[in-house]
Amino acid sequence: MTALVPIPPLTGPAPATARGELAALVALASPLVVANLLQMAVYAVDVVFVARLGTVELAAATLGVYLYSVMMWALVGLVGAAAPVIAAELGRRRHAVREVRRSFRMSLWLAVLGALPFLVVLAQGETLLRLAGQDPVVAARTGAFLDILLFAMIPSIAAAAMRVTAAALGRPGWATAVTALALGVNLLGNWLLVFGHWGFPALGLEGSAIASVITSTAMLLAYVVILVTDRRIRRFRLFGNWWRTEWSRLLEIVRIGVPIALTMTFEGALFSSAGFLMGLFGVTEVGAHAIALQIAAVAFQIPFGIAQAATIRVGMAYGALDRAWMARAGWVALALGIGCMVVTAALLWLLPRLFISVYIDVDAPANARLVALTLQYLTIAAMFQLFDGGQAVAAGVLRGLQDTRVPMLIALFGYWVVGFGTALALGFWADWQGVGIWVGLAAGLFAVSLLLIWRWHRRDALGLTPDALADAKLLAISQAAAIDAR
Incomplete structure (x- = not known):
């Protein structure tokens, strides 16, 4: 039998203010x-x-x-x-x-x-x-x-x-x-x-x-x-x-993890499919799409890291049965993630040629059309930065509540019904071509972001947060059973 080793809390007591939570989140996310x-x-x-x-x-x-x-x-x-x-x-x-x-x-x-x-x-x-x-x-x-x-x-x-x-x-x-x-x-x-x-x-x-x-x-x-x-x-x-x-623990991780895996697959497949659609318009469109998407992907790493940290912060509050801490941790993470994307959106809007120049010579006459298309796509990317940050962090805070199945369904609907459907409609039927594809990507991100943030806002009404008294009793019973079993 493995001896139990008492350990002090890794993060101390729950921060009593939003500022304290922000400091803890930044230390973890950076x-x-x-x-x-x-x-x-x-x-x-x-x-x-x-x-x-x-x-x-x-x-x-x-x-x-x-x-x-x-x-x-x-x-x-x-x-x-x-x-x-x-x-x-x-x-x-x-x-x-x-x-x-x-x-x-x-x-x-x-x-x-x-x-x-x-x-x-x-x-x-x-x-x-x-x-x-x-x-x-x-x-x-x-x-x-x-x-x-x-x-x-x-x-x-x-x-x-x-x-x-x-x-x-x-x-x-x-x-x-x-x-x-x-x-x-x-x-x-x-x-x-x-x-x-x-x-x-x-x-x-x-x-x-x-x-x-x-x-x-x-x-x-x-x-x-x-x-x-x-x-x-x-x-x-x-x-x-x-x-x-530990089959029960393995199944618990699978229960939470399979929807996360599918959510990531739905999002990645949407952007990959957009690349294939671009190929129907021409090689230059594919190149412009690849450059713009790479720049947007680099910017996305900021809210993605914040989302990873938010999962841990909200998860600790969830385990502590502290609803006030859950709310504070989640809203602070959303504010930080969206706030960071405001900055990246402004940079993409104001300095697009600077970012494009990392990949190609923007002054070369041979690249004129490639640069023009990439600028169009980056303009849309600047707009959907807020939605991208919002959906990433909202998914992260909901994972902290171990809520992954419905967010997976939201991702499926938002990315593939709203996003892909809009891309097809505007790219081909409206003949907006590459711009229509990118507007479709933005529409999908907007839909997922809006629905996930709404779900986080309604977390108590939807029964996503624990009832402290009931959960404490269940926890005590399960721990006593585990000790007896050992």
Whole structure:
């Protein structure tokens, strides 16, 4: 029997003011935002190196990474459900060591078990692309690329589970440090293996895939060392009894996590589908869409990091059965997320050519039409920054309440009925082309943001917040039963 280790609260008492909550949220969110931005740089490294190999290799890598990323982010959402569960356990505080360890252990099990079927799919990458009508040469190169890249899946998902656990335990700074390490490893790995420096073989596209596997493994090992040695985290002995099953906890994480995974898939698929629709208008439209979307994606990392922190803050309040703290944590997070996006929207509105110049020469005559289209799309992107920030943080605060199923349905309706429907109507029937597609994206984000914020506002009436007295009795009964069972 594992002894219970009493621990002090990781964050102290609930902040009594909005200012205090804001300070706690910023302290938690800032390292996560930086880590998200660094992760974008990690992805960019692969593109920079592979692009020099030629059009076929770049196309193969792009298609391969798309298939891999859709599956990986779904699994990240799945294991990320451990964050609100752990946060709630910390909010309750009693027996937190044992309960946190259970949640962490089952999130790691889920990382492995959930990845296995996806590995089988990725191993059939060439066949899937041939069935989708892709060029046979590109499909063959993509298959070779994925045959190596699939080995990065389990380390990446396991590292994601460790990252959210470290953040929930009050150590978000490690996410920044590990992602910075990943950036350095990926840069070095691509430099050595793609073009063959310092005596290493020039492996081209396969070298980039190997570099990704090495990078994901390095991240996993770094997090293992951190979780074992960090003074605050090691008290939880997270790897203790790693073989022991906790099926009820696994099912709880699956119950919360599957809707999160599907929500992320719905959103990602909408933006990917927009790229395919752009291809019907021309190559220049696709290029402009890609540049504008990349700029918007970088800006999105700010509210995404705030949303990750908000899940933990609201989750702790949820576990503590403190409705006032829940409300304060949620509204402060929404205000901060939307406020940050006001700033990014203003920057995109005022300085669009500056951001575009990072990717292409805006003064070159040959790029005139590309620049003009990108400016149009960025104007719309500036408008939907507020909606994007709102939906991201609103989803995060609702996850803190362990409310994920209805938000998933909202995402399905908002992105695919409102968003995709508007894109089709304006892009093709109204003949607005690329502008219509982007207005459709904005419409989808607006609908999801509005509905999620409404749901958060009505959380008490909808029964999303706990009844403190009833839940306290149930908690006491369940804990007593757990102790007797042990």
